[in-house]
Amino acid sequence: MDDGQPVVILAVDDEPGVLALVRRCLADDERVTLIEALSGKDALERMAKGAAFDLLIADLRMPDMEGDEVARRVRALDPDIKVLYLTSHADRLFEAKQQLWEDEAYLDKPFTREGLREAIALLLFGHTTL
Amino acid sequence: MADNDKNRHDFKNQLGIILGFSEILLAEASASDPRRDDLEEIHRAATAAVALLARLYPDPADTPR
Numbered sequence: 001m002d003d004g005q006p007v008v009i010l011a012v013d014d015e016p017g018v019l020a021l022v023r024r025c026l027a028d029d030e031r032v033t034l035i036e037a038l039s040g041k042d043a044l045e046r047m048a049k050g051a052a053f054d055l056l057i058a059d060l061r062m063p064d065m066e067g068d069e070v071a072r073r074v075r076a077l078d079p080d081i082k083v084l085y086l087t088s089h090a091d092r093l094f095e096a097k098q099q100l101w102e103d104e105a106y107l108d109k110p111f112t113r114e115g116l117r118e119a120i121a122l123l124l125f126g127h128t129t130l
Numbered sequence: 131m132a133d134n135d136k137n138r139h140d141f142k143n144q145l146g147i148i149l150g151f152s153e154i155l156l157a158e159a160s161a162s163d164p165r166r167d168d169l170e171e172i173h174r175a176a177t178a179a180v181a182l183l184a185r186l187y188p189d190p191a192d193t194p195r
Contacts, residue, residue, distance in 0.1 A: 015140075015143045015144075015147075017143070017144070017147040018143055018146070018147060020147070021146070021147055021150040021151060024150075024151065024154060025150070025154070061139050088138070088139045088142045088143070109142060109143065109146045110142070110145060110146030110149045110150060110180065111146065111150065112149075112150065112153055113150070113153065113154050113157070
């Protein structure tokens, strides 16, 4: 994928306000299509319907299914998808998950628009400009 | 402890939403926008609340081992 191609992102967070913030952060970029899910189950159902995504943004801590479990199941359907975890405390991420895979990154909450965009660009394009 | 963790996470989420949106509005407001001072107060208060939350609900993961 190069920088000019459209990007399809699946964002899953049980807090609608966080999804609204992600949407706002990416609203100015016409290349980005954002699909939102309020639970891991919802996200997996979208994947199962055949939708293809370049990136999964997942809250690490959700009531029905933790973000790393969502990522594991999503990867089973699409091994090439990249994953950005949103976490309130990175130490907690590494308690449950000893290492990040090559195509994974995490972003601490609270996050800024620039921080989110840079993290996405790093994962998708290898540099910090989306 | 699990309840404290969840409360901290949920509260931080809400503060993050306030911070995130106010940061975007500040970035988009011109220097002469009369609402800029109000937005800065919202952003400052939310930033202070994040620090206050860390004091009220210290995260065990922050404790030196």
